[in-house]
Amino acid sequence: MRPLVLVADDDPDILALVRFRLERDGYEVLSAPDGETALDLALARTPDLALLDVMMPRLDGYEVTRRLREHGPTTTIPIILLTARVQEPDVERGFEAGADDYVTKPFSPQALGERVQAALGR
Numbered sequence: 001m002r003p004l005v006l007v008a009d010d011d012p013d014i015l016a017l018v019r020f021r022l023e024r025d026g027y028e029v030l031s032a033p034d035g036e037t038a039l040d041l042a043l044a045r046t047p048d049l050a051l052l053d054v055m056m057p058r059l060d061g062y063e064v065t066r067r068l069r070e071h072g073p074t075t076t077i078p079i080i081l082l083t084a085r086v087q088e089p090d091v092e093r094g095f096e097a098g099a100d101d102y103v104t105k106p107f108s109p110q111a112l113g114e115r116v117q118a119a120l121g122r
Contacts, residue, residue, distance in 0.1 A: 002028045003120055006047035008038035008064065008068065010056045010075075011089075014105075018031065018051065021109040032097055035059025039067055046073040054083035054094065062097040069098035078119035082107070 005027045009015045011034070019029045030039035030047060036058035042050060050068060052061035059067075061081050068074040081094045084105040095104050101115055 002026055003048040004028045004030065004045065005116065006030045006032065006038060006042050006052075006058060007033040008035060008061070010034055010054040011053070011071040013080075014053070015093075016074060017109060018112065021113055023084070025117070026030055027115050027116070029051070035061065035064045038062050042068055042074055042077075043071060047077060049078045049080070049117065050074075051080045051082055054081050054090070062093055065097040065099050072074060080119060 005022050007015060007018050007029055010033055015031050019031050022029050027102060030040055030041045033055045038052060039059060052064055054061035065079050068079060075099060078100045080103055081099045082103045082105065084086040086104045091102050103112055103115055
């Protein structure tokens with residue numbers, strides 16, 4: 001069975017790129033264009049990992065992370081935040097919300113795939 005990865009980003013190009021890379025690496029991918037949709041998808045079908053953009057409409061990545069950490073089945077899934085926000089307070093805020101890793105944009109699709117693989121322990 002392929003690991004299920006939730007990817008949320010409001011940039012359709014980044015969403016398509018990440019989805020393509022992960023599917024090529026053998027993952028099943030759920031994609032969401034905003035934080036609220038991402039949260040709904042995660043609560044309906046618990047992913048093995050969530051990859052969340054920080055700056056999204058409706059709910060930002062920090063809030064989605066906090067809410068996933070509060071819900072039984074999703075409390076322990078690895079969460080990687082993907083963002084252009086690289087200031088130290090932004091990174092700290094991500095880890096305080098419960099993120100396991102932080103990948104900055106622009107990113108290498110190969111490096112992102114390696115981070116996902118490492119977070120899933122594969």
